[in-house]
Amino acid sequence: MDLILTVFLLTILSLLYLWVKRRFSYWKDLGFLQAEASFPFDDPLSANILTLEGQEWRDRRVKLSPIFTSAKMKMMFEIIDSIGDKFVNSLEKDMKLSNICEMRQWCQRFTSDNIASTAFGLQSNCLEDSNSQFMKMGRRLFDLSTFEVIKFFASTAWPDLSRKLGILFTPKEAGDFFHHTFLQTFENRTKNPIERHDFVQLLLNLKDTFTPTELAAEAFLVYAGGFESSSTLMQFTLYELALNQDMQDRLRKELIEGIEENDGKLTYDLIFSFKYLNMVIQESLRKYPPIPNTFRKATKDYQFPDTNLIIPKGTNIILNTYSLHRDPEYFPEPEKFDPERFSAENVRNIRPYTMLPFATGPRNCLGERFALMQSKIGITKLITNFVFMPCDKTTIPMKYVPSAPFLAPVNGIQLKVEKFKKD
Ligand code: HEM
Structure with a gap:
């Protein structure tokens, strides 16, 4: 089965339910390519918690989970909050040149600065300079050509052959950059310990358990997870708020009033208490x-209950979350952006x-928790300082880049931005 790729595009709730709820032992691996010491092509950052399998993954997850608790996130709040203020200043400066802004890149510049600061201990200056090295490398990870996407799928189907052919999970220049950057930070912070509440410190606390390269692989995963997925969440939120001015006004009112009642201070508890923002x-x-997709590889033969249908060990499956979320059976009028689905009374009706x-x-x-924290801080800073509107360049209806691993809008998110003025 190793050499045969069988991809089931499944959105059947019952299977998802079974997979998640009762059959984890069959579906615990993701089937992504990772480096092995025995192969000559070096891709050390590919051996991270996302790609590791079996017991190796379990051990890593147990050791890393304490890094992501609410208490740890709370400690990083101030770092992200101050980068959020920079976000406002930089966007305001840029608006003097043109008030049509491409918000996809802006959100990426914000999340890149957040993760560079918390996971690499560095100021990446992406908000000041859209061509900074961190931005370039972040883009290199996610702006994949069609050929690279094909290589990615092929590598999940034929990992051994892919390794022999030198196919890497991480694009080489980006892998080298993040590896060396973390090792430098590791060395500096080990020689000159400083008091800073960030992922670097939490990872350094594990230096007796993991090698510096293993820690670099996890810092890299935090960067990869934090850079693209949170900025994707932010950019589509801004897009919908621009198309729905009534929602934008309601949100702004909640945020401004909440901050005023909290002596003008945005705090971790406050950001998670905003109901409409949530x-x-x-x-x-x-x-x-x-x-939009979750990947799994069968770790043993899986037989569907009461049938002869078997998914053989080694089969890759893709669970298409995008279709699940757009299924009218679960979410009526799925194309409609309707935050009321998540009001206190309605949320309990979601299956x-x-x-x-x-x-x-x-x-x-x-x-x-980190993703929600940074996205909510970013949206709060933007909505309390600016008004977002659609313009001639806004893509309506939305179109997606077919080869992007994360949901990505064709032509970015072009919006007209004006400074918000209180009456
Ligand atoms: C809106 C933002 C985000 C979304 C929607 C998202 C979603 C996901 C999804 C769907 C998975 C795969 C789970 C699976 O295969 O069952 C995943 C895995 C993971 N994510 Fe995120 N993620 C986001 C942000 C982040 C951030 C900011 C970090 C780090 C700070 C992060 C760290 C991880 C890790 C470490 C895993 C691997 C877990 C494991 O395999 O044990 N993610 N994420």
């Missing part, structure tokens, strides 16, 4: 799940296991 973000995650932007089960997203 409804808007959840609806954005439903309509535009940043990671279990139909809203899965961060997946579920033991292999779910570890960074959910």
Whole structure:
């Protein structure tokens, strides 16, 4: 079965339910290519928690989970909050040149600065300079050519052959950049310990358990997860808020009043207490799940209950979250952006296991809290300072880049931006 790629595009709730709920032991691996020491082509960052399998993955997950608790995220709040202020200043400066802004890139510049600061301990200056090295390397990871996407799928089907052919999970120049950058930070912070609440410190605390390269692989995964998926969430949220001015006004009112009542201070607890902000973000995650597919590889033969149908060991399956979230049976009028689906009264009517932007089960997203924190901070800073509107360049209806691994809009998200003025 190793040499045969069998991809089932499944959105059947019952299977998803079974997979998640009862059959984790069959579906615990993702089937992504990772480097092995015995092969000559070096791709050390590819051996991270996302790609590791079996016991290796489990050990890594146990060791890394404590890094992502709410208490740890809370400690990083101030770093992201101050980068959020820079975001406002940089966008305001840019608006003097043109008030038609491409918000996809802006959101990426914000998340890139956040992760460079928290996971690499560096100021990447992406908000000041859209051509900074971190931005270039971040883009290199996700702007894949059609050929690279084909190589990616081929590598999940034929990992041994792919390794022999020198196919890498991480594009070489980006892999080298993130590897060397983390090793430098590792060395500096080991020689000159400083008090900073960030992922670097949390990873350094594990230096007796993991090698520096293993830690670099995890810092890299935090960058990859934090850069593209959170900025995707932010950009589609801004897009829908621009198309729905009533929602934008309601959100702005909630945020401004909440901050005023909190002595003008945005805090971790406050950001997670905004009800309408949460409804808007959840609806954005439903309509535009940043990671539209979840991958799994059968670790043993799987027989569907009461049938002769067997999925053989080694088979790759793709669970298409995008279709699940757009299924009218679970979400009536799925094309409609409707945050009310997530109001306190309505949210309880959503069927279990139909809203899965961060997946579920033991292999779910570890960074959910961080992702929500940085996206909510970013949206709060933007909506309390600017008004977003559609313009001639806005793509309506939305079109996606077919070869992008994450949901990506064709032509980015072009919006007209004006400074918000209080009456
Ligand atoms: C809106 C933003 C994000 C979304 C929608 C998202 C979604 C996901 C999904 C769907 C998975 C795959 C789970 C599976 O296959 O079952 C995943 C895995 C993961 N994510 Fe995220 N993610 C986001 C942001 C982040 C961030 C910011 C981080 C790190 C700070 C992160 C860290 C991880 C890790 C470590 C895994 C691997 C977990 C494992 O295999 O044990 N993610 N994420």
